[in-house]
Amino acid sequence: FHRAFTRLTPATVRALNDAVVQAAVALGLEDGTQLRVDTTVVETDIHWPTDNTLLWDAVRVITRLVKHLGEHVPSVLTGFADRTRRARRRMQEISRLTPAQRPRQQTRKYRDLLGVTAGVVATARAAVATARAAQPGDPLAGALVTGLCREIEHFGGLADRVIAQTRRRVLQGEQVPVHEKIFSIFEPHTDLLKRGKVKSPVEFGHKVFLAESRQGLITDYRVLDGNPVDEGHVPPSLTQHQATFGRAPALYAADRGFYTPDNVEALTAAGVVRECIPQRGGRKTDERTAHEKSRAFKQGQRFRAGIEGRISVLLRGRGMRRCLLEGRERFEVFVGAAVLANNLLRIADLMSRRVARRRRAA
Template identity: 30%
Template sequence: MRKVIDLQMEFWKKDIANIEFDLESRDEIPKLLMGLQYIYSTANIRKMVFDILKQIVPKKNHKTGRPGMDLWKILVLGTMRLNCNWDFDKVHEMANNHHKLRQMLGHSETDFDSNYALQTIRDNIALLTPAILDEINQIVIKVGHSIVSTNKEPELRGSCDSFVVETDVHYPTDTNLLFDAMRKTISLIAIICSEIGITAWRQSDHNIKNVKRLLRGIQRLNRSTSKDEAKKQKRDQFIAAEHQNYINVCQGFVLKAKETIQILRELGILSLSQDLRLNIVEQYIRHAERQIDQIHRRVVLNEKIPHEEKVFSIFEPHTEWISKGKAGVPQELGLSVCVLKDQYGFILYHQVLEQQTDDKVAVAMAQGAKDRFDNLVGCSFDKGFYSPENKNQLANILDFVVLPKKGRLSAKEKEIEH
């Protein structure tokens, strides 16, 4: 059983509409809470948003069962997490100790015992799906337009651009990615074996240190700058031998891990949790085998590894190597996100670009924004979105399109653009 919000007032409990904020604060938290307060205080907006939030709960369980977290609390905590870029530990700390946030969640000043468990926060915020948030976003933007514009439905003129959201990864090389895979493989399988009473991996910490020692030795190696070809060749052979030794040691641990997994499964004594963890170990083994193959091909066979075969993090495999040509930023590690915003600063539509470039999503961005906001009449793009096909298709979607052409312009094209 879930309520949208508990409206029953208690002693020392402050009405959400009457919560006061520091208007001079430059932090994002008061601004977000004031926006949520406006949604709560405006009856027609609150009804529309609450009707959307009711989609979270299955209809058959809406009025039966144990009490769950109020849908308003889920919206508040989910909004804070996404906009402030918090992890769940940060949300947990703020929900239990931030005074204004707790008032927004409906707690009184003397309510010291109503704390949130970390797993409760994880499970409930996960209910806010992208589809639910997109519906709420459309309502909020339309209300925002009615506030900042005198017209009920102003003509919207958008601008589209992309930026990189960096992932939390270290600088990737094939050798340190292999170490990451080996470290997780050895440590995880050692934990499972110790739980069962198998001592085959009792020296796991020592084994990890050995692999790391070999990695550090490789990282200190430099190519010869001598003009003597014999010396350069000898140095290259030494570097190849060191890399070969490194991957041989790692290959030995991989084979041992595979044998251990086979024995554990044949014994039939694994719990469900242990079996699931073995599946994770197998994923790390596949990462290790790929890196061993790529190191061998690159160093020993002197091949060039195609970019599409490379992985830049074994923990966040969606990470991409992005070079946008910015001054002082040769590359960024993460994912590109394309946003289309209007003249008032509201984001009308967005899309995460996985293995895509700007010119592949220009039409989809314009069409997605137009489907949600029919009063969008024009949009500007930078040169990265240009293609002849995009220019023609965008002209059929929008009345006004600014799309500079890449490369050299003819006299007629200069006249059009300038």
């Protein structure tokens, strides 16, 4: 199973999900008349990122790879020193500093840790150059050496980014923009997300957009880059729904983060009969106030609340809370697989209920 799963691509999983939704439509289980949308966060498998732990990660990983390289090309170890013990000590010392000690000791300890990390990266690159100049005659060993050299170069580049952001923040006192930061050398695609949640003010992973039908099927999902505002997801979700069902939903429900006048106009122009998105800020017109106080709007908002339960099912029941797979592409496959599992189980449940109703009617 694992071998087959690792061969899946995001496009393949999306095609499978689209086929499952179309099968539900063909079976008469879903008609696409109602749609509710929301976003959530799926975490990447990383530890809480701090500059000192990221530098320590770089030192220990690069050192381990160079030692593996030395098993095939012993000459690369000449001039390469194992600095992991010193790096670990500095990392731990920085972590244990009290608020009173930080102003006096933090900069000095970071300078030492930065020097160790930069030295390890430099000697590792020299080891790579030596290994490439002395390629072993055995083709298999040569392939292993090439692969190790690529890994060392990959982590060396990430280590350079960690060194640069640490120098800017700690030594130069600069506020490094979020989009320029790296939060893990193992999952460098990880985003920092602040959604104003009390229990989770800061999350590390990716924001995921979800669109759910009346019967609990996820008809659209997207793994997003950064932390885009929710209002930008309405037009593409409407286009995707029209492509899947051949028409716009009669009811489109979302929270106030999705509201803009342009989105309301786009939904109306597409043929949405009941737009149920609360206005966000600003003075409401009498017409808008009457619309949001109407029974139909309140019913639509109660329907919208159901996607919170679906998100909980995905995160808790389908294992989508934290992705243990490596890389951005595998992350998208993981999210798609959780959505696929949800849709298949929902279809099975709907079909079993249909059979039970027919038996009772007979």
